[in-house]
Every structure is written in structure tokens, then in C-alpha cells.
Amino acid sequence: MRGNYIRSIRFQEFPHHKYPFNIKAITTLPEIEFTTPVTFLVGDNGVGKSTLIEAIAVAYGFNPEGGSLHLQFETHATHSELYQYLTFVRNAVLKPKDGFFLRSESMYNLTSTLSQMGDETLENYGGSSLDAYSHGESFLTLFMNHINDNGFYILDEPESGLSPEAQMALMVKIHELAEVKGSQFFIATHSPILLSYPGATIIQLSEQGAQLVDYDSVGFVQLYRRIMNDSDYIQRLFNND
Numbered sequence: 001m002r003g004n005y006i007r008s009i010r011f012q013e014f015p016h017h018k019y020p021f022n023i024k025a026i027t028t029l030p031e032i033e034f035t036t037p038v039t040f041l042v043g044d045n046g047v048g049k050s051t052l053i054e055a056i057a058v059a060y061g062f063n064p065e066g067g068s069l070h071l072q073f074e075t076h077a078t079h080s081e082l083y084q085y086l087t088f089v090r091n092a093v094l095k096p097k098d099g100f101f102l103r104s105e106s107m108y109n110l111t112s113t114l115s116q117m118g119d120e121t122l123e124n125y126g127g128s129s130l131d132a133y134s135h136g137e138s139f140l141t142l143f144m145n146h147i148n149d150n151g152f153y154i155l156d157e158p159e160s161g162l163s164p165e166a167q168m169a170l171m172v173k174i175h176e177l178a179e180v181k182g183s184q185f186f187i188a189t190h191s192p193i194l195l196s197y198p199g200a201t202i203i204q205l206s207e208q209g210a211q212l213v214d215y216d217s218v219g220f221v222q223l224y225r226r227i228m229n230d231s232d233y234i235q236r237l238f239n240n241d
């Protein structure tokens with residue numbers, strides 16, 4: 001049987017107007033509905049993507065610093081109180097076996113914690129110290145080796161440090177987990193490569209709130225196209241044309 005584990009997320013009344021409840025894109029959010037196995041979150045820097053994604057991850061039971069569901073460690077908690085004001089509408093029948101939260105700011109903390117944890121844990125995460133890998137390699141190694149089951153996966157800018165080829169390898173893995181194993185993904189991204197995942201839902205956050213958009217109308221997709229199709233585009237930017 002197929003379907004999403006988390007069918008939607010509802011918001012309770014917020015208690016005050018300071019951070020994170022001063023973020024327009026979040027306070028104007030209606031219910032978030034998950035209708036496809038892969039859902040992307042896009043929007044400008046500072047619009048509120050990580051704040052939202054971290055709140056969802058913490059409310060779901062992940063460590064605020066990221067990792068799998070059983071991994072509990074604390075370095076420096078910086079997540080907001082938004083997680084207390086979310087309600088999940090869960091699938092009554094489907095239960096995920098696994099899960100992983102990639103927090104964009106804490107990949108380093110996560111990999112060094114795993115490195116300090118003895119061989120058994122490291123076996124699961126690729127068999128050697130993740131510190132020995134480059135930024136992009138450490139996430140890719142961890143994801144390719146550790147993640148094999150159906151699960152709920154929350155990834156904040158997983159493209160960070162990944163070459164286009166590595167992003168495509170990641171997409172093949174996401175496809176396997178989503179289509180073959182029945183996993184659910186919620187991914188914040190600035191990558192036009194990841195965002196091109198066929199059949200995904202794209203939620204765009206902005207000062208006006210949240211909108212469902214299609215790939216071709218996403219601002220950074222249009223901008224990449226203009227830059228790559230027009231060799232003078234950046235020179236004109238310098239000239240203020």
C-alpha cells in the first residue's frame with residue numbers, strides 16, 4: 001500500500017509575535033498538505049524554510065541537530081519553539097521503519113558525533129570515519145550507506161557541497177526510497193537540479209505566504225536559465241544595465 005506517513009500539518013494559534021512567530025511566510029501558512037512522495041520547500045534566503053523544517057523535524061521526534069530517529073545527542077540547541085504549535089495528520093495504516101533529518105547548519109556536528117561513537121555505529125554509516133570525507137562526500141556516504149528503508153526523510157539543503165553528478169546520484173537514491181520503498185521526503189532546496197525531481201510538489205514560501213508552484217515558475221530556476229543562456233548576463237549586472 002502506498003501513501004504518505006504524514007498527510008498534512010496543521011498549525012495551532014501562535015502565542016506571541018516574536019521569533020519565530022514574526023516570520024510572515026510561517027504565520028500566514030495554511031495547512032501543509034503532502035500529496036506526493038517528494039515535497040520541496042523553496043524561497044529566498046531568510047524567508048523561513050529552515051525554521052519551518054526544523055520545527056517539523058523536532059515535532060516528529062528527530063534530534064534538533066539532525067540524524068536518524070534513534071540518535072540522541074546535544075551540542076548547541078538553536079531550534080525555535082514553533083514545533084510545539086504543529087499538529088500532524090498521520091496515515092492511520094502506514095508506519096515508517098526509518099527516518100533521517102539533515103539539518104543544514106549541523107552536518108559537521110552530526111558527523112563528528114558519529115565519528116566519536118565506536119565502530120558499530122560507523123559500520124552503519126559507511127564503515128569509516130566521516131571526518132575523513134569532504135563536506136559533500138560525508139553526507140552522500142552517510143545517506144547512500146545508512147538509508148535503505150521506507151521512512152520519513154527531512155532534508156535541509158542536501159545539495160550543499162554536492163557536485164551536479166553527486167546531486168543526481170542523490171536523486172536516484174531518493175527515487176529508489178520513494179518509489180520502491182514508499183518513503184516520504186520533505187526537502188528545502190536552492191538547487192534547480194534537485195527541484196527537477198519528476199512529479200514532486202513544490203511549496204514556495206514568500207512574504208505573501210505559501211504557494212504551490214510549478215518548476216518553471218520558481219524564481220531561481222528562471223534565473224539559472226537566464227544566466228546560462230546569456231553569456232553577457234552577469235556583465236550587464238556589473239554595468240547596472
Ligand SMILES: Nc1ncnc2c1ncn2[C@@H]1O[C@H](COP(=O)(O)OP(=O)(O)OP(=O)(O)O)[C@@H](O)[C@H]1O
Nearest residue numbers: 019023043044045046047048049050051052078104
Ligand atoms: N534564533 C533566531 N532568533 C531570531 N531570529 C532568527 C533566529 N533564527 C533565524 N532567525 C530569523 O528567521 C528568519 C528565517 O530564517 P531561516 O533560517 O528559517 O531562513 P531560510 O529560509 O532557511 O533561509 P536560507 O535559504 O538562507 O537557509 C531569518 O530572518 C532569520 O534571521
Ligand SMILES: [Mg+2]
Nearest residue numbers: 049050051104
Ligand atoms: Mg535555511
